[in-house]
Amino acid sequence: MVKATQNILLASHGTIGAQAAEQKVFEMCASNAHITHLLVVPEFWKDMLGDDWLNNSVTRIQFENYLETELGQEVDQHIDRVHSRLEKLGICSTHKIVFGNPDKCLVNTCGLSEFDLIVMGSPRPKGTAGLRSRMTTKFTARQLTIPLLAVPHPNA
Amino acid sequence: MKDNGKIFERGSALSIFSSDRIEDFIALILALVIAFFVYITY
Amino acid sequence: MVYTKKSSALLIIGLILLAIWYLATTNILSPYIEHLGGTEYKYLAEITSLPLYFGIFSIVFGAWQWFGKQKEGSCDYYLSTLAGGMFILLITMLVRWFLAPEIAVISKSMGKIGATGKYLHDILGLNYVVLGILVGIIIVNFFKVPNWAQNGVRLSRLGLKTGVILLGTLYSAAELKNLGGLSIIMIGVFVLGSVGLVLWLGRRMRIPNSMGGVLSAGMGVCGVSATVAAAPVVQAKSVEIAYTIGTILLWGVACMFVFPIVGHLLNLSHLQFGAWAGTGILNSAQVAGAALAYQPDGIETLKVAEIFNITRVLILPIIVLWLAVWYVKREGNSSTQVNAGKVIFEKFPIFVLGFILLFGLSTTGIFSPANHYKGKYFGNTTATGFNKEDLLTLDEISLLKSELIKVQRQDRKQAFQKLLEHGKVASIDDDDTLRGLVNAKVLSKPANDILKKTHKAVRHTAKKIKVFRSWITWLFAFGLVGLGMQITVSAMRQAGGQPAIIGGIVGLIKAGFSLIVVILLISETI
Numbered sequence: 001m002v003k004a005t006q007n008i009l010l011a012s013h014g015t016i017g018a019q020a021a022e023q024k025v026f027e028m029c030a031s032n033a034h035i036t037h038l039l040v041v042p043e044f045w046k047d048m049l050g051d052d053w054l055n056n057s058v059t060r061i062q063f064e065n066y067l068e069t070e071l072g073q074e075v076d077q078h079i080d081r082v083h084s085r086l087e088k089l090g091i092c093s094t095h096k097i098v099f100g101n102p103d104k105c106l107v108n109t110c111g112l113s114e115f116d117l118i119v120m121g122s123p124r125p126k127g128t129a130g131l132r133s134r135m136t137t138k139f140t141a142r143q144l145t146i147p148l149l150a151v152p153h154p155n156a
Numbered sequence: 157m158k159d160n161g162k163i164f165e166r167g168s169a170l171s172i173f174s175s176d177r178i179e180d181f182i183a184l185i186l187a188l189v190i191a192f193f194v195y196i197t198y
Numbered sequence: 199m200v201y202t203k204k205s206s207a208l209l210i211i212g213l214i215l216l217a218i219w220y221l222a223t224t225n226i227l228s229p230y231i232e233h234l235g236g237t238e239y240k241y242l243a244e245i246t247s248l249p250l251y252f253g254i255f256s257i258v259f260g261a262w263q264w265f266g267k268q269k270e271g272s273c274d275y276y277l278s279t280l281a282g283g284m285f286i287l288l289i290t291m292l293v294r295w296f297l298a299p300e301i302a303v304i305s306k307s308m309g310k311i312g313a314t315g316k317y318l319h320d321i322l323g324l325n326y327v328v329l330g331i332l333v334g335i336i337i338v339n340f341f342k343v344p345n346w347a348q349n350g351v352r353l354s355r356l357g358l359k360t361g362v363i364l365l366g367t368l369y370s371a372a373e374l375k376n377l378g379g380l381s382i383i384m385i386g387v388f389v390l391g392s393v394g395l396v397l398w399l400g401r402r403m404r405i406p407n408s409m410g411g412v413l414s415a416g417m418g419v420c421g422v423s424a425t426v427a428a429a430p431v432v433q434a435k436s437v438e439i440a441y442t443i444g445t446i447l448l449w450g451v452a453c454m455f456v457f458p459i460v461g462h463l464l465n466l467s468h469l470q471f472g473a474w475a476g477t478g479i480l481n482s483a484q485v486a487g488a489a490l491a492y493q494p495d496g497i498e499t500l501k502v503a504e505i506f507n508i509t510r511v512l513i514l515p516i517i518v519l520w521l522a523v524w525y526v527k528r529e530g531n532s533s534t535q536v537n538a539g540k541v542i543f544e545k546f547p548i549f550v551l552g553f554i555l556l557f558g559l560s561t562t563g564i565f566s567p568a569n570h571y572k573g574k575y576f577g578n579t580t581a582t583g584f585n586k587e588d589l590l591t592l593d594e595i596s597l598l599k600s601e602l603i604k605v606q607r608q609d610r611k612q613a614f615q616k617l618l619e620h621g622k623v624a625s626i627d628d629d630d631t632l633r634g635l636v637n638a639k640v641l642s643k644p645a646n647d648i649l650k651k652t653h654k655a656v657r658h659t660a661k662k663i664k665v666f667r668s669w670i671t672w673l674f675a676f677g678l679v680g681l682g683m684q685i686t687v688s689a690m691r692q693a694g695g696q697p698a699i700i701g702g703i704v705g706l707i708k709a710g711f712s713l714i715v716v717i718l719l720i721s722e723t724i
Contacts, residue, residue, distance in 0.1 A: 180548035
């Protein structure tokens with residue numbers, strides 16, 4: 001199986017579960033593999049102003065800019081981390097950042113290129129804190145035409 | 157990294173006015189218009 | 199970019215409104231109105247007039263949006279908001295005229311609930327405001343706001359602000375002074391208390407300073423708005439922002455339903471409930487929602503709650519400034535410089551000045567006759583409003599006499615005895631005292647009804663004031679339904695982590711303590 005999996009899509013936004021998936025990719029991929037690192041910025045961020053009605057736009061724009069920079073920094077850090085690990089292993093990789101509904105983004109990305117395997121983390125066990133935006137949903141399971149490897153959560 | 161969810165080029169995500177100073181001002185004008193309307197008709 | 203969407207939506211909204219108007223004026227709707235309460239149905243005057251005006255308006259602009267040619271520019275931009283604006287208004291109307299009365303009919307058919315002596319919909323506060331917000335939340339989460347309405351939904355804040363400004367016309371100087379003083383004390387104590395509590399709990403739970411900062415602003419001042427204002431200042435991480443805003447939105451929506459229930463069960467007066475909601479509810483949009491939920495047709499509760507809200511808005515820049523200083527001190531290495539003047543100026547909400555302006559205008563007496571507040575109708579001649587039929591009947595006097603022993607407070611006892619003597623309320627002070635007695639609900643319901651009648655006999659609300667009231671409730675309802683369309687479940691689901699725990703503890707303590715303070719310290723009228 002390992003030899004055939006040349007073109008791997010790694011879906012990870014840096015949570016503990018996703019880091020386990022990254023680790024698995026580092027271990028299993030062939031030296032001539034190509035990794036596409038997909039990072040989804042969940043769409044709920046655009047609703048984060050909620051029903052605020054008191055602030056003036058200066059404050060809101062400040063908040064939006066701040067949030068964009070902050071998210072951007074976190075994304076960059078994470079991409080760099082994965083990329084440098086892969087570089088050390090001598091594996092080529094590209095990354096793709098999209099904004100939207102995580103599971104739909106995953107399905108869309110799959111259609112863009114001929115991937116052999118998708119690797120991602122499992123949903124975190126109950127009681128563990130984290131943001132709620134999942135990729136492993138019934139929707140993904142039904143729509144995917146490529147084998148999916150869900151790496152067990154380290155705390156499971 | 158830019159928010160692709162933006163639909164509006166004008167105003168903000170939450171208001172049709174570019175600045176809330178303007179929104180506040182329009183609200184005041186509206187309130188005065190309503191007050192004037194009520195003042196002359198009732 | 200041309201903003202007007204080529205859509206028949208606005209035209210259809212217009213046709214629906216005209217249909218409602220036609221069916222109502224030609225009495226085809228009568229059986230349905232009869233079902234909704236017949237003579238008790240309050241909105242007949244509205245549904246035979248409003249849908250006509252708005253219907254014609256929507257059809258004209260709807261036809262233009264669908265068939266006309268729009269060019270890029272301000273005209274297109276602003277007119278394109280009409281579809282969304284009318285969408286919110288249509289929902290508000292349908293809920294106010296049909297859905298809420300229908301639910302009331304169903305709830306009444308189930309009978310009164312146990313010992314409370316109230317119907318289910320009264321206890322749950324399921325009136326048109328709450329239902330409207332709920333419908334807004336349902337639309338955005340299950341159906342998505344349609345494309346043609348997106349631009350107009352952004353009008354909701356304008357409606358809310360106009361409502362707040364207009365509300366300025368309804369206060370007397372004494373009311374504003376008393377309520378202002380009360381709100382400054384209550385808000386001051388509870389804001390400082392909850393900010394302090396969050397920071398203390400935060401230290402115990404070893405959360406980062408940035409999380410403590412953003413959470414304390416959200417819990418202390420005005421919820422989402424304060425979080426938005428404070429997040430850049432204390433350099434909160436994205437996860438911390440998501441946790442905090444999710445927690446506050448969830449709490450806010452929950453409070454909007456729970457507060458009116460508790461208020462009804464404890465029989466709080468309008469003033470007490472307004473003060474409690476104004477202090478205890480974390481998110482400011484839901485303060486107005488809960489106040490209107492508690493008392494949808496009168497406006498006393500909203501008047502109290504909004505003063506508290508305005509006080510919170512005015513405190514917000516100060517808290518942001520304080521957090522900025524606190525954060526810079528704690529983190530030390532932060533490069534941000536705190537410029538007090540700039541922070542205060544940038545965060546100052548201008549619409550509060552509008553509120554003050556309209557209040558100033560109304561104190562000149564142009565909106566209501568000067569004697570509206572002075573009580574012209576206490577006179578004893580027909581010219582001063584005396585009307586023989588308004589006097590108490592012998593039956594009523596004997597009923598009231600039998601309940602005299604229930605009245606404990608000395609001032610109330612005196613006013614009550616004077617009422618029995620004269621058969622009518624003799625002075626404005628007596629009127630205030632007796633209204634307090636009604637709100638305290640110590641007498642039986644028939645006795646209270648008689649007292650309410652005597653109040654009506656001497657005190658007439660000026661026509662202009664009545665019209666203002668209905669404008670204000672419509673504006674608030676419009677704004678709140680629109681805001682409901684901006685609360686998404688995916689944002690609320692982000693509630694979690696330590697902010698959810700700390701938020702839960704602090705939110706409960708704040709709601710509980712403010713309730714106790716309100717019950718102990720605030721009497722029924724101001």
